[in-house]
Structures are given as C-alpha cells and as structure tokens.
Amino acid sequence: MPVMEYIDAIRLAMKEEMERDEDVFVLGEDVGVKGGVFTTTKGLQEQFGEERVIDTPLAESAIAGVAIGAAMVGMKPIAEMQYSDFMLPATNQIISEAAKIRYRSNNDWNCPLVVRAPIGGGIFGGLYHSQCAESIFFGTPGLKIVAPYSAYDAKGLLKAAVRDPDPVLFFEHKKCYKLIKEDVPEDDYIVPIGKANVIREGSDITVIGYSLPLHFAMQAAEELENEQGISAHILDLRTLQPLDRDAIIESTRKTGKVLIIHEDNKTGGVGAEVAAIISEECLFELDAPIQRLCGPDVPAMPISPPMEKFFMLNKDKVKEAMLQLALY
C-alpha cells in the first residue's frame, strides 16, 4: 500500500472517479492549468482535458450555480472553492437551490453535486484564508457535510461523495494536506457517508471531534496513556451532516466523560449539536459535565503568529483538557 499525503489522497480520489465515470468533471478557480492553489487538481487537466477540468472566473456563485445546473441534468460535478472563506457568495446557490431541489420538486429532480473547500488555519493565512465554514451550512437539511481527518478517509469519503445522489460538501483541512501521511490503498474503496469511526479505544474519557484537532487528540492520548495511564476513547465524526447519533451515544456510554473538540467557533458549532444529542440521550450515563474545546468566539483567525497560535488548538491544549476531564 503506498504512503501518501492527505492532498494526494484527495487528488487520487478525483482521478479515479473521473476515470470510472465520464460524467464526473471538476470546475473551479485555477484548477486547470495551475492545478489548484494547493496543487490538489494538479495533472487532472493534462489527463482529462479542458472540458472536464474547467478554469472558471472568480465568481463562486457562478461556480456553484453552473455545477448545480449540470448536476440536475445528470452530470457529476466536483466544484472547488479555493478557500472555504470564499464560499459565502455561493451560499445562496448551495442552501436555497442545491439543498432544496429534491424536496421542492417532490423527488422529480436531484442534485448529485460535490463542493470541495479547504477549511481551517495554522498556515498564517489570516482571516480570509483560515475560516471554518462548516457551521454556516451545518443546520441545513438536504446537505451532507463530510470533514475527513485521515488520508484514507479523505479518499474514501470523496469517492462516496461523488457517487452520492445528493449535494455533499467536502471540507478538507488545509493544514492536513502535507501534515498527514499514511497508507492509502490504490484500489477502489469508499468510506460510507454518515458513519463515524472509532480511531482509538479507551475506557477513561471519550474525545469526539473531526478534522485536524483529532490529530492533536491522538498525540495527547498517546502521551497521557504513557505518562498517567489515562486511556482515551476517540471518535472521529467524519460526517457532520447527518451526524452518526448511534456512534456518539455508544462512545459516550463507554466512559461517561466526553470532551468535544473542533477548530470552528465554540458557539453554534458542530460540538453544540453533539453535546445536545448526548444530553438528550445519555443523561443517566454521564459521569462529568460535557466539555467543549473549540476555537474562541472572535470574528476571525488573527494574522499575527502569536495570536494565531493562541486561536488554534494544539496538542498541549487538547492534552490539558483531556487530563482535567480524566481527573474529574
């Protein structure tokens, strides 16, 4: 099994899906000749031509609108938003059109669309290149949202998203692109949308999260196990919409102590909904208050390096929160 980076796994998923199905095509800003600002789509235009890897104008609303129209007549577009921060002009298209078309047309139409967008900070990108957009779309029924943490999941979830008959938002963390390197099979596999994944078994505390912060949680769990004998159970949500309620409940029951982590703002974030599910379903299994460790409620990621460091989660912050919960 080849070792590849998170970004390579995403590229491979697109390549395989385009080889498998002629209806799949990619569109976005600079995805063609340049191969994407992060090189996510590098080489695709050479292989599949200009008609299947389309450089668009700088107009996210148009990218989403064109993709939605194509999807409704049977194509399988993968629309790239250069940064999830730039997605906002396309929100009307995504929320009011893509998410609702099946419902509005009483099942006559559907919209097999994938929107890929890099989220998150840690790259000194400042406020327009570091936001987490998931909470903007999170409360919209009709959308599916995935946010992989591993390279394996990134490939499998993107392939599942392409094959899904409804719109899927694929949030990839830009800090993971080069940070995560692991074995990724070259065969055709998918990771089912809507299924969370236990990435570490444990008995003292449960950590629930998605995307980059889980990387910190895994390192922290390793250290806590060695230093203090604390055994952490870690659940990767993988899909944010719809949330895997059963997996959340099961992981909570395992230890009775839950820490939820994500980089998006605490208020109104995915963690709030996870916490609500736990308090609805697991009151009598709880052994400690549900904890959340998230980005602070400030308007945007600061550009100053010390401030960005303050904003971002890291291994030490996650470890401290896990330790406090374990000691409770």
Added chain:
Amino acid sequence: MSSNKQLIDVVMPQLAESLVSATIGKWLKKPGDAVEQYEPICEVITDKVNAEIPSTLDGVMGELLAEEGQEIQVGSIICRIETTVDAPAAGSAAIASSSTGTTAVDHGNAAGISQDVASRSRYSPAVQTLAAEHGLDLRTIQGTGLGGRITRKDVLTYLENGGSAGHPTSQAIAPSAPQAAPVSQPVSQAQAAPAVLNQAANEPVRHSGLHLTETPRIPTIEVEGGDRSEYFIDVTPIRNTIATRMRQSVSEIPHGWMMIEVDVTNLVQLRNKIKNEFKQKEGVNLTYLAFLMKAVVSAIKDYPIMNSVWGVDKIIVKRDINISLAVGTEDSVLTPVIKKADQKNIAGLAREIEELATKVRAGKLKLDDMQGGTFTINNTGSFGSILTQPIINYPQAAILTFESIVKRPVVINDMLAVRSMANLCLSLDHRILDGVICGRFMQRVKDNMESYSLDTQVY
C-alpha cells in the same frame, strides 16, 4: 549506569512557528563526545532556516536516535546526553517543569470544570444509575475523582472487586486516596492532580469504609506552583536567553560607564521641518534615532576601537559597522542588527529601524536579522528614561543609550536659554576601552549631533 548518572532526552526544538518537523543535517557530536551547555550538537535543515541545535546541558553524548538526513517531528527525541546530576534533584526538577507545563496552557479555550472541592457526596447520573442497578451504598465506596468525588470508574472497580471497598486493582488514574476527600482549602485542579497521584502511591489503602466518617486528615501537599502570596511564571526560551546573556556580560565584562549631554535644539527643528514630507514620501517615520545612529556610526569610523571584541590575547577590531538596535516588546528585549550601517544615509537608517521594529513586534525576525552586531544602541528615551546604565550586548565593546529629549534652561555665553537637551550614556568594556578614548568618542558623537542644522540632507 551508576546512580548519579542520568540520561537526558534532547528533543527537536520548535525552530519556527509553523514548523512541524526538521531534517537532521549533520551530527557535530558522536556518542562518547563531551558536550558543553550551548555547544552545537547537530545541524538541522528546515524549509525556513538552517540552524544548529545547542546542547541544553553539560554531559557526554549518549546514543543518537536520529540519522543524518532523517526528518524528525518537533518535540521528538533526537539523542540522549548522559549527565552527572544527583538523581533526586533531577527528579524534582522534572516534576516542577511538568507541572508548570500543565498550568501554562490554562489560558486555552476549554470550559473549565467547576472546581468544587467538596464533591464527595455529589454523585453524577452515571454513578447513581450504577448504584441503583447494583443496590450499592455509595458511602462505602472510595472516590478518586476531583475533591474525592466518586467516579463511574470507582463504582465499576468496586463491583469488579466483588463489592469490597479496598484493594483497587489496576486503577488507571489514581489508585485510591480517601484522605484527599473534602479538602478544606481551595486547591486548583492543576495543583491538586499531581499531589493526589503522588500521595495515593504511598498511602496504605483502607480495607473497609468504617472510618470514612472521621474528620478527614488534610493531606500535606507539596504544591508545585506557588500559593496565596506568590505565583510562578514560566521562563520562556527567550527569557532564558536574555537571562543567560545578561549574566554572561555582567560577569565577564568589567563595565565602565560615562554620560554626556547633547544640545539637540537644531536637530529638533530640522526634524520638525521635514518629518511630514518625509513620512509622505517614504512611508516611514523619520525618528531622532536615525540621526543619532548616523552620528554614532560616523564617530565609530573615527574611533574604530569602539567596534571591537575582547579576544583575551588580542583585541579584534571589526571592519564592518553593524549596529545592534535594542527593541523592547511587552515581555522581552531583542537586538536585531542593521548591517553595514556606515554605508547608509539617514533616510536608509530610518527605514531600516522601522522595518526591524515592526519585525520584532510581529515576531517575524529571522536568525539572520539577529547576527553580526558590533555595537549596540538603545533608545531608552522612548520609554521616558533620562539616565541609564546599560549592560553591554556581549561580546561587543560598548553600548550607547539615547535618553529623553528634555527642554532645560542652559547657560550660553553667560545668558540663560531654553534648549532641547538629551543625555547619552555609554557602558564600555574596560578591558578594551578607557576613559580618554571613550571621552573623545562621545565628544565626537556630541559634535555630530550638534552640527545637524536646517540645511542637513537626510539623503
């Protein structure tokens, strides 16, 4: 290994903010080599900087855990250094650093769990559910959680042991510490945690719950991390560097000191006349400091001995005049360097001063910005001082401070006049420099400062 030898792990330091890993370039020490503190042990290559990793202590190089060319995660162990420290002291030092480590991240965004210390009789839903299912009397179970709270795991362990309160088996977090129950003084979580862990290991475990109603003994906790009357602040790497360098300078260099006063009235007028136009044209502020720097650099050219280093059997005079500029931040002071300052005009110096100050405050200084300084200037007037006794920026020969510009009555030709005056202070390495040469140097600086006039060109 004998009892007073200890192997200390050396980890890959965070060389730059965004760095996740770095590559070992070359090992400069082999296993068995003697290593002194601050001596480079290996070269590392990153996409940002190439640097040497200094040893953190004196000792003998142990095994190398990373190969040349290997990419290592920040924080991973690269080698071990064997050192002769007596074991108990090193042990407690390690504990101290780990406990300050945990408090350091306290400013994170975690919602703090309420620090109720009298949690012995407050049961979580999970504990109550289990107690009801198994018909347990919770008063007979020992709590190991915060403030003696009975955790879900305590109940499960109790059940595993067939319902006896004693002999907790392989309890993961803390075996059992009944005496730690209602602690009457508020102890912060971070402090209480290691204490409970330590104590639990030593205390004999009770075999029944009979005595639990006794007034609990308050454990004597050696709290790491201060008390009501004081608190501790982590020594950051930069603080540590400042401390080391300052101590080295003061202990090695015999400091001499002198001060002169300069009439800068003409300079004030000159600057007021051109500063707005300059700002518009150049986009940077035309500061007094730039004029002073020019005056100092010209004087150094006349007295090159000011630009030297003590070499024990010789004095090394530097040909390039590279001015270190002391720039303060809220919690540190750095001395970035203006290279070849003698080849720059006042406008060029003003621009470079502003660029370096901005870099310092943004935390964006590169290694290169910090190296090669031969003489230091500190603009102490900027924080209101009128007289300072600066510590020399080791290993340079002298440091000059520019104090506040103050309007004062001055006698000129037996008449009183109001003039803008400023003090210049100089600390000198008395091994290299004496009063006469420094007096001449300072006089030259003074002449240069006082000869600025409305006709002076800044370009």
